[in-house]
Structures are given as C-alpha cells and as structure tokens.
Amino acid sequence: MSHADDEHEANIPATTAWMPGTIPGSSPGTGMTGGNRRNFLRGALAATLIAPGVTLNVFGANARPAGEPASTKVRWGLLVDVNKCSISCDACVRACNAENGLTGRSETDAQWIRKVTLNNSATEEIRSAPVMCQHCASPPCVDVCPTGASFKRADGIVLVDKHICIGCRYCMMACPFKARSFVHEDHDDQATHAPRGKGTVEGCTLCVTRVDAGQKPACVEACAKEGGALVFGDLNDPGSEISKALRQYPAAQLRADLGVDPGVFYAHLK
Amino acid sequence: MAKQRYHRLSDHSLPFWTLILLHGLAVAAGVASALYIESHGHGVTGMNNQIVWGLPHVFAVFLIVAASGALNVASVSSVFHRLVYKPFARLSGVLAIALLIGGLAILVLDLGRPERVFLTLFHRNLTSIFAWNIYLYGGFVALVAGYLYAMMDRRLSNDPRATAVFGWAAFIWRLILTTGTGSIFGFLIARDAVSGAIMAPIFIASSLLYGLAFTVLVLLTMSIETSDILCTKELIGKFRGLLALFAATTLALTLIAHLTKLYAAPTVAVELFLLRDGGIYPIVFWIGQIGLGLLAPLLLLAVMKSEASNVAELAGASILFLFGGLAQMYVVIIGAQAWPLNIFPGFEASSSFGDGAVATYAPTAPEFFLGISGVSIAMLIAALAFRLLPVIPQILANEAKA
Ligand code: SF4
Ligand code: SF4
Ligand code: SF4
Numbered sequence: 001m002s003h004a005d006d007e008h009e010a011n012i013p014a015t016t017a018w019m020p021g022t023i024p025g026s027s028p029g030t031g032m033t034g035g036n037r038r039n040f041l042r043g044a045l046a047a048t049l050i051a052p053g054v055t056l057n058v059f060g061a062n063a064r065p066a067g068e069p070a071s072t073k074v075r076w077g078l079l080v081d082v083n084k085c086s087i088s089c090d091a092c093v094r095a096c097n098a099e100n101g102l103t104g105r106s107e108t109d110a111q112w113i114r115k116v117t118l119n120n121s122a123t124e125e126i127r128s129a130p131v132m133c134q135h136c137a138s139p140p141c142v143d144v145c146p147t148g149a150s151f152k153r154a155d156g157i158v159l160v161d162k163h164i165c166i167g168c169r170y171c172m173m174a175c176p177f178k179a180r181s182f183v184h185e186d187h188d189d190q191a192t193h194a195p196r197g198k199g200t201v202e203g204c205t206l207c208v209t210r211v212d213a214g215q216k217p218a219c220v221e222a223c224a225k226e227g228g229a230l231v232f233g234d235l236n237d238p239g240s241e242i243s244k245a246l247r248q249y250p251a252a253q254l255r256a257d258l259g260v261d262p263g264v265f266y267a268h269l270k
Numbered sequence: 271m272a273k274q275r276y277h278r279l280s281d282h283s284l285p286f287w288t289l290i291l292l293h294g295l296a297v298a299a300g301v302a303s304a305l306y307i308e309s310h311g312h313g314v315t316g317m318n319n320q321i322v323w324g325l326p327h328v329f330a331v332f333l334i335v336a337a338s339g340a341l342n343v344a345s346v347s348s349v350f351h352r353l354v355y356k357p358f359a360r361l362s363g364v365l366a367i368a369l370l371i372g373g374l375a376i377l378v379l380d381l382g383r384p385e386r387v388f389l390t391l392f393h394r395n396l397t398s399i400f401a402w403n404i405y406l407y408g409g410f411v412a413l414v415a416g417y418l419y420a421m422m423d424r425r426l427s428n429d430p431r432a433t434a435v436f437g438w439a440a441f442i443w444r445l446i447l448t449t450g451t452g453s454i455f456g457f458l459i460a461r462d463a464v465s466g467a468i469m470a471p472i473f474i475a476s477s478l479l480y481g482l483a484f485t486v487l488v489l490l491t492m493s494i495e496t497s498d499i500l501c502t503k504e505l506i507g508k509f510r511g512l513l514a515l516f517a518a519t520t521l522a523l524t525l526i527a528h529l530t531k532l533y534a535a536p537t538v539a540v541e542l543f544l545l546r547d548g549g550i551y552p553i554v555f556w557i558g559q560i561g562l563g564l565l566a567p568l569l570l571l572a573v574m575k576s577e578a579s580n581v582a583e584l585a586g587a588s589i590l591f592l593f594g595g596l597a598q599m600y601v602v603i604i605g606a607q608a609w610p611l612n613i614f615p616g617f618e619a620s621s622s623f624g625d626g627a628v629a630t631y632a633p634t635a636p637e638f639f640l641g642i643s644g645v646s647i648a649m650l651i652a653a654l655a656f657r658l659l660p661v662i663p664q665i666l667a668n669e670a671k672a
Contacts (some may be wrong), residue, residue: 199381
C-alpha cells in the first residue's frame with residue numbers, strides 16, 4: 001500500500017509553493033513527498049485563495065509559514081468520545097455546513113459530516129456519533145481514483161483536487177464510510193475557501209485551511225461549546241491533546257478489519 | 271476450399287433503413303439527455319449520494335462486457351482454427367469495437383465532468399484499476415483494428431501468421447479486459463454484495479454469452495438484409511450449442527457466487543436482501559436475470575430444431591440473453607449500492623444520510639435514454655463499418671444448402 005502511495009506521489013507535477021501557514025512542530029523542507037502533496041493541492045484551491053481576505057487567518061500562532069510543505073512528521077486526527085456526544089446535538093454538522101457553505105436540496109445534499117444514531121443490537125442502548133471522512137492512512141478512495149484527484153497529503157489529510165476530478169464517483173463506491181458527496185447541481189452561495197464544483201466529488205477536508213492556519217476544525221470548535229466530544233490534534237505527537245486522550249481511554253477505528261487505518265478514533269463506542 | 275469473398279453493404283432495404291432511423295433517434299435522445307444532465311447536474315437523474323452509479327452504468331458495463339465476448343467468433347477461428355467461423359471473423363471484430371465504443375461513450379457521458387475525460391491522459395493514478403481499464407480499452411480497440419487490418423489487407427491476409435499473431439494477442443487481451451472490468455467491483459472492499467474474486471470469472475462467462483448473442487442477432491439481421499443465408503445449418507447448430515454452454519456456465523457461476531456468500535457470515539444479510547427480501551432486486555434477479563434471462567432462452571434452445579429455417583428461436587433466445595444481461599448488471603451495480611454499508615458492526619444505525627437504510631433509486635427518463643443510446647451507438651457504428659469495409663461474407667449458395 002505504501003509503495004503504491006509513493007508511485008502516486010511521483011506522478012504529481014511539482015509546481016510552486018502555495019499553502020499558507022505551517023503545521024506545529026514541522027521543520028522546514030521535510031520530505032519531498034509533503035512538498036509534492038502540497039503543490040498538488042495548490043492547483044485545487046489556488047484560484048479561491050487569491051481572493052482577498054483569505055490570507056488573513058494565515059499567521060496564527062501555530063501557523064505553517066507559506067512555502068513550507070505539509071510534513072509527514074504530523075498525522076492529523078480526530079477523536080470522538082461517544083460518551084460526550086448527545087443524541088439531540090448537531091452543532092458539529094451545522095458548523096461544518098456553515099464553514100463550507102454546504103446547502104442543497106435534501107435528496108442530494110452534501111453531508112461532509114453527519115450524526116448517526118446507534119442502537120446497540122445487544123443492549124438496546126441508544127448512542128450517537130458524528131461520521132466524517134476518516135482520513136484513512138491507506139485510503140481506498142485514493143487507490144481507485146483514475147486521475148489522482150483523490151489524494152492524501154503528507155500530514156494525513158485526504159482531499160479531492162476539484163480541478164482534475166472527472167466525477168466518475170468511483171471513490172464514493174470505494175469509500176467504506178460513505179464519507180463523500182457528489183455535487184448534483186450548481187451552488188451559488190459558496191464559501192471562498194471551499195469551492196464546490198457541479199459534477200465533482202467532495203468531502204470533509206479536515207478544515208485544511210483552518211488547520212494550516214493553526215486553528216482547529218470548525219466542527220471541533222463548535223463541539224467544544226456543547227459536549228466537548230471532539231478532540232483534534234497530531235496523532236504522531238505524544239504530547240498532543242489527542243494522543244494523551246487516546247492513552248487515557250481505549251478508542252477504536254471504525255471497521256478496523258478493513259485495514260484502511262482511519263485517522264478518526266471513536267472512544268466509548270459500545 | 272475456394273477463397274472466401276466479402277462485400278460491403280450497398281443499397282439498403284426499407285426495414286434496414288427503419289432500423290437505422292430508430293437507432294438514430296435513440297442516439298439523438300441519448301445525446302440530448304447527456305447535455306441535459308450535464309447542464310443541470312446529476313440532480314435531474316434518480317442518482318443520489320447513496321446510489322452513485324445508476325442506469326447509464328448498467329448499460330455501459332453491459333456493453334463493455336459484451337464487447338470482449340463479441341470477439342469470440344473471431345478468436346475461435348484464428349486461435350482455435352475452427353474454419354466454420356472464419357468467414358465471420360471480420361464481422362465479429364467490427365462488432366467488438368462497436369460495442370466497446372458504445373459502452374465507453376455512455377460511461378464518459380455519465381461522468382460529472384465529461385469534458386475532462388482527456389485529463390486522464392495527463393493525470394494518471396497507476397494504482398487505480400479504473401485508470402488501467404482506460405489502457406485496456408484503448409489497447410483492445412487498437413489490437414482488434416490491427417487484427418481486422420491483417421484480415422482485410424490483400425498482402426497481409428495471405429500470410430496466416432499475421433492473422434494468428436493479432437488473433438492471439440486480441441484473444442489474450444480480451445480476457446484481461448473482462449477481468450479488469452470485473453475487478454472494478456471486486457476492489458470495493460466495503461461493498462458486501464460485490465467484493466470478492468468470483469466477480470471476474472462471472473464477467474468472463476457472461477461476456478461470452480452476451481457477445482455471442484449480439485453476434486447472432488447481427489448475423490441474422492444481415493442475412494435478411496443481404497438475402498444471403500449467412501447462418502448455415504451447421505453454424506446455427508454450433509451457435510445453439512455455444513449459447514447453451516455459455517449460459518449454463520454463467521448460471522452455475524452465479525449460483526456458486528450467491529451460495530458462497532449465503533454461507534459466509536458477513537455477507538448472509540446482503541444475500542438475503544438481493545435474493546429474497548430486497549423488493550425490486552429479488553424480482554429483477556429471479557425473474558429477469560435467472561428466469562427470462564437464462565432459463566427461458568435455455569429452454570428455447572433445447573426445444574428448437576437446428577435448421578436454417580428455424581432461426582426465430584435462436585433470435586428469441588439471443589434477445590432474452592441480452593435482456594438477462596441487463597438484469598444481471600442491475601442487480602450487481604444498483605443492488606450492491608442499495609444495501610447499506612456496515613460502518614458500525616453490532617449497531618443498528620440510522621441517519622439523515624441513509625445509514626443503516628436501504629437506499630432508494632428511481633431512474634428518470636434522461637438516464638434511461640442515455641443508457642440505451644449506447645446500444646444504438648454500437649449498432650450504428652457496426653452498420654457504418656459494414657457499408658465502408660468488406661466485412662459481410664458471401665456465402666456460396668451450395669455451401670449454404672449443405
Ligand atoms: S473515509 Fe472514505 S473518503 Fe475518507 S479517506 Fe477514508 S476512504 Fe477516503
Ligand atoms: S469522482 Fe473524482 S475524486 Fe472520485 S475517483 Fe473519480 S476522479 Fe477521483
Ligand atoms: S473537519 Fe471541517 S470539513 Fe471536516 S467535518 Fe469537521 S467542520 Fe466539516
């Protein structure tokens with residue numbers, strides 16, 4: 001799987017730097033891989049980032065300086081503490097929709113994050129948890145994508161390059177978590193940092209522009225005001241909040257048996 | 271044996287023009303539908319974020335699978351030296367290319383961004399079986415075209431080695447191609463209904479069946495059009511036997527696949543869904559795919575007498591086999607998506623995004639027209655080739671009576 005990833009990365013044309021901000025703890029020039037990934041993404045979002053105002057949030061305390069690649073030393077991840085997630089709350093979903101300008105008719109609306117109600121078949125206990133792109137380390141969506149539009153950044157964030165997505169929907173067929181949506185119609189009310197193209201596929205970006213600017217994803221921020229069930233951070237950094245939490249109580253990846261190694265963990269899921 | 275002569279179709283009969291007109295109308299409707307879907311977005315189809323591949327994929331995959339099988343007649347003549355099929359090798363090659371182009375056209379027109387299809391030439395992901403299929407399809411057309419050239423070129427056709435080399439290459443290529451198409455589904459690890467290695471052999475067996483059924487129907491149409499008995503008594507007997515063999519193989523492999531999944535714990539639920547509880551899918555499976563699509567035509571073949579005058583059963587069986595093929599694709603492609611993904615084992619899941627629920631799919635007219643136009647595109651390409659190239663064999667009257 002990793003060999004395949006390397007091959008894929010080698011196909012990415014090297015272009016000039018784009019990504020604003022830096023990742024905490026990353027050192028300059030780490031890994032060509034990261035550079036290629038980042039440059040790849042440049043094509044995806046460059047057009048919108050030229051828009052004035054977007055660069056304002058770049059220089060947060062933990063921001064990654066412009067021109068520096070995303071680093072393989074970092075692996076961004078999420079932890080969902082099911083105990084703290086209330087069935088009636090959908091703050092994360094609303095925050096994501098607002099952040100990314102997701103609207104649409106209900107039959108074909110895009111859902112980058114959704115609340116799933118879970119009825120334990122054995123105990124009849126009812127729980128709930130959000131499901132978004134799991135930012136898999138071995139993402140099937142990336143493996144099957146014919147053009148390489150689906151790609152994984154060095155820091156583990158899985159994205160779609162909307163400029164080379166041909167809308168074949170093979171990634172949607174391959175994703176084990178139904179984490180992607182197809183844009184079924186035109187949308188006028190788009191957020192500048194999250195362009196949406198009719199006929200292409202999209203999904204949770206782990207709020208990449210926010211993360212690169214040193215902020216937390218919108219859903220995590222919104223959840224902090226409610227149950228505080230979502231923890232975001234660097235899975236590779238033992239001192240990060242998420243790593244500490246993962247050491248404190250056991251958490252599992254969804255469908256670990258499939259071997260795709262999600263970057264999202266669920267704690268107290270029983 | 272006298273040298274086989276071929277001719278081009280010159281003047282057409284009224285029924286033939288009518289057929290051409292109908293196919294032309296279907297293609298026009300397909301193109302209009304594609305433009306409509308393209309400009310409004312896939313929201314005007316029955317597809318949604320649960321059922322992402324709809325009717326166009328059903329037709330497209332069906333045609334692509336049939337394409338490699340259509341080469342069958344050519345393969346058995348060049349690769350296995352069955353002389354009785356030799357006069358039809360050209361027709362079989364033309365049909366293979368036509369069906370493939372018909373299928374691919376639909377696949378491309380159903381993309382979210384069809385105008386970007388050429389991006390696949392510059393941006394390739396070599397881990398993608400989809401990307402590989404693009405090469406497989408291109409290579410198939412090139413090899414079959416070379417094969418046709420080797421058969422038609424005056425100088426090359428005198429050298430049996432040239433035909434043999436191209437014949438073998440095309441034969442091997444088509445096996446890989448069908449395996450590649452089947453593997454598109456085999457790679458979907460989380461889709462309980464279709465993941466697994468058995469998909470590839472099923473696709474190979476059914477490709478032989480659908481390809482031959484198309485060949486038989488085109489041959490019979492050409493017999494009427496040229497007032498020449500293209501299907502000799504001997505040939506009809508052979509087609510009957512081959513169709514029965516391929517149908518029985520497809521049936522057996524399909525049953526094995528379902529039985530294996532029925533006895534494996536993780537897939538038993540989806541099997542019960544497809545075979546018993548799933549509403550439209552068991553109906554399409556049992557009545558469409560198995561009953562009308564395999565058993566009924568097998569019965570027709572069993573009772574028919576192998577006489578040249580008795581082609582109605584052969585034609586009827588071929589049409590039913592093709593119908594069954596569409597039913598098979600419907601169950602495999604749509605049924606597999608309708609069944610919910612098991613994201614939280616041990617829980618009953620529900621959400622606003624169809625978790626834990628069977629997805630509904632109501633195809634709309636545009637996607638149906640787009641799908642069916644693939645068949646018509648293939649038939650029009652074949653008709654054009656029959657007019658431009660010496661493809662149709664001239665059967666000597668005494669041979670036909672023999
Ligand atoms: S959850 Fe789905 S879309 Fe996200 S990385 Fe994994 S396979 Fe890809
Ligand atoms: S829909 Fe786009 S991102 Fe998904 S596999 Fe196809 S080209 Fe790749
Ligand atoms: S990380 Fe951002 S894009 Fe992903 S679900 Fe949360 S708010 Fe939405």
